Amino acid sequence: MATVMSNGHSATSLTKGLRPPVQHRLDGWQNSATRPRNQVLASLPAEVWGRIAPHLNQSLLIPGKVIIHEGRPVDHVYFPNCGLLSLVMCGRSGERVEAGLSGRECMAGGFEAMGEASAISRATVQIAGTSCWMSAEAFRTELSWAGCLQEHLLRYFQWQLAQAAQYALCNRFHCVEERLARWLLRASDHVENSEIFITHEAIAQMLGTRRSGVTVALSTLEVAGIVNCGRGRITILDHAALRSHACECYDALRKHEHRLRGNV
Amino acid sequence: MATVMSNGHSATSLTKGLRPPVQHRLDGWQNSATRPRNQVLASLPAEVWGRIAPHLNQSLLIPGKVIIHEGRPVDHVYFPNCGLLSLVMCGRSGERVEAGLSGRECMAGGFEAMGEASAISRATVQIAGTSCWMSAEAFRTELSWAGCLQEHLLRYFQWQLAQAAQYALCNRFHCVEERLARWLLRASDHVENSEIFITHEAIAQMLGTRRSGVTVALSTLEVAGIVNCGRGRITILDHAALRSHACECYDALRKHEHRLRGNV
DNA sequence: AAGTCTGTGTTCGCTGGCAAACATAGGGTT
C-alpha cells in the first residue's frame, strides 16, 4: 500500500498521520441557505445560486490526486472551499512545472468545460481541503442562461492568464530560492495559515526543479530562522523576511489577484 | 537619430533598408466588400462585420514599436493582417521574455479592453506588417450586442492561456537552441514565409537570453545547413531539420492553435 | 570617402543547478 503517486505525494498522506486531518468539516450548505466558502459561488446573486445549487456536490481534495487530466475532456468543474489546487504543465519527457494555483477565490475546469475542450494543464491537489463540483454539462447549461456566471468566468480566465504569463517570466529568470519563497508565501495566502503541509518533492515538481534543490534552499531559510521544517510540514515563522527572499513575482501575482477581486 | 529602441529594434529598421518594405500594401477594404486578412475579422458574420467595419482603422506595424503597454489601460484593440506581434512579460530589473505570439489568426488587447483592465503584458511588433484596429470603447459596444464576437474573444483567450502555459514549461526546461528553433518555426508559420526579418537581439529578448547565445545557436544551425543568416534576416532552408532541433513545444503550440481554428 | 552606428562573431571565467549518488531519520506496520 501507500503507493508512491507520480507527483510526490503518497496516497496515504491525508489519512495516515503525515498530515493532520482536514481542518474544515464538510459544510452543510446543501440543506441550508449557507453558501460554500468558495468565493465564486459565494458572490453569485441569489437567482443564479438558486439554479446552480441543486447541481453541486462536495468532495474531499486528497493531496496528490489529479482532478483534471491534461489532454482529456473536462467532465467536472471544481470550486475549492479550502485547500489548494495546482495547475501543472506536463512535458513529454516527464517534465512538470506549475502554471497556476487555484484556491477558494477561483475555480478549475471552467475554461475547458465552457467549450467542451480538453484540458491544457493538469489540475493536482497540493494541499488537502474540500471542493464543490458540478458536471461540465450543468455548468454549460447555466452559462447559457446568460447570468453573471459568464462574467465570473471571464475574470477567472484573466487571472489564469496573468498567472501563467508571470510564471513564464519567473521560471526563466528567478533562482530556486526565490521561487521557493514565492511559492510558500502564495500557498500560505491561499490556505490562510502559516503552517503548510507538503513535501519537498511536491514543491520541487511545482517549481520544476530537483527535490534536493528544494531541501538545500529550505535549509538556508531554516538556518536564517525564517521557516521551520518538519516531516511533510513547513511553517513560516517570519513572513516579512521570507518576502525579502522571494522574487518580485509574489507581489505581481498578489497585485493581479487583488485586481481580480477589486473588479467584482 | 536611429535611436536604439528598448527591444533591440532600431527605429529606422523598417524604412531604411535593413528590412525590405512591407510586402502587403494597405488593403482597400474600407471602401469595398473585401474583408481584411485578419482571420477573426474575416470569419465574422456579415451582420457583425457591418457594425464593426465603420469603426476600423488600419496602420503599419513598425518593428520595435510597443502598441500595448503593460500596466496601462488598453485604448485600442488590434487585428493584425500580416506581420507579427509578441506579448512580452517585463520584470522589474529589465528582464523580458515572451509569453505569447499574436498574428493574423488572433487579436491583441481584446482581453483587457473587455473589462477596461490594464494590460498584463507588453505587445511589441516583432515583424513588420499591417493591422486593423478599433477603439476599446467601440469594441466594448460591439461586445454588448451579444454577437459572436464574444465567442471569438473566448477562443482567443483560450489560445493566449495555452501559449502562456506552454511558455512557462518551455522557459523552464528547454535549452536556447531548442527554443530558438521553436521560435523561428512559429514565426515562419505566422508570416507564411521562410524568410524572417529580425535581429539576434530581438530574438534574444523574446527567448529571455543573451544576444550572444542566440548568435552561437544560430551559427550551429547555419553550419548544419538548416538556416541562412544575413544582417537582420534569417532564412529557413530546411524546415524538417529545424523541427528536429526544436523542442516539443512547437508541436504543442501548433496543436493548440489547430484546435482553436478547428473549433470555429 | 570618411565617419558612425548597429548588428554579428567570438572568447572566457564563473556559477546555479542538474544528475546521480548515498546516508539517515520519522512514522507506520506486523
Add this chain to the structure above:
DNA sequence: AACCCTATGTTTGCCAGCGAACACAGACTT
C-alpha cells in the same frame, strides 16, 4: 521490537548559459 517505506540531509562532478568583454562588418550619414 523489528522491519519497511517515505522524506529529508548531504555531497560531488559536470555543464549550459550568464556576464562581460572585444573585434569586425554592413549600411547609412555627411
